[in-house]
Amino acid sequence: MKTHELKIWNEHFEDIWNGVKKFELRKDDRGFQVGDELCLKEFNPETQKYTGSVQHKTVSHILKGGQFGLKKGYVIMSLE
Numbered sequence: 406m407k408t409h410e411l412k413i414w415n416e417h418f419e420d421i422w423n424g425v426k427k428f429e430l431r432k433d434d435r436g437f438q439v440g441d442e443l444c445l446k447e448f449n450p451e452t453q454k455y456t457g458s459v460q461h462k463t464v465s466h467i468l469k470g471g472q473f474g475l476k477k478g479y480v481i482m483s484l485e
Contacts (some may be wrong), residue, residue, distance in 0.1 A: 406438070406440045406441055406442065407436075407441045407442070408433055408441070408442045408444055409411060409433075409437065409442070409443050409444065410444045411417060411429075411431070411443055411444065411445055411446065412446055412448045412455075413429075413445045413446065413447060413448060413464065414447075414448055414449075414450050415447050415448065415449050415450075415456065418445060418447040418448075418458065418460070421424045421460065421484065422460060425485055427483060428481055428482060428483050429431075429443065429445075429462075429480060429481070429482045429485060430441075430479065430480070430482075431479065431480055431482065432477075432478060432480050433469065433470065433478055433479055433480045434477055437464060437467060437482060438464065439465065439466060439467055439481055440463065440464065440468070441462055441463070442462070442463055442465045443461070443462045443463075443464065443482070443484065444459060444461055445459065445460050445461070445462060446458075446459050447459070455465065460471065462485065463484070464482045464483070464484065465480050465483045465484065465485045466482070466483035467480050467481070467483075468481040468482075470477040475477055479481070
């Protein structure tokens with residue numbers, strides 16, 4: 406199990422915080438695995454600065470690219 410620190414734009418950070426968004430789409434350049442922890446660091450693209458807000462989520466499922474229209478080299482991760 407690994408911990409991955411990831412930049413996430415504020416609108417998506419808020420949706421995850423509020424329970425509206427329960428997945429994350431990412432380039433699979435880190436070898437994400439079920440059970441890994443994502444340390445999501447809120448980033449404001451307008452100011453180009455981190456807000457200081459952080460949330461931790463666990464990867465519960467991974468859909469790998471190359472199927473169902475998802476480009477190879479990308480993953481969709483379900484979050485808990």
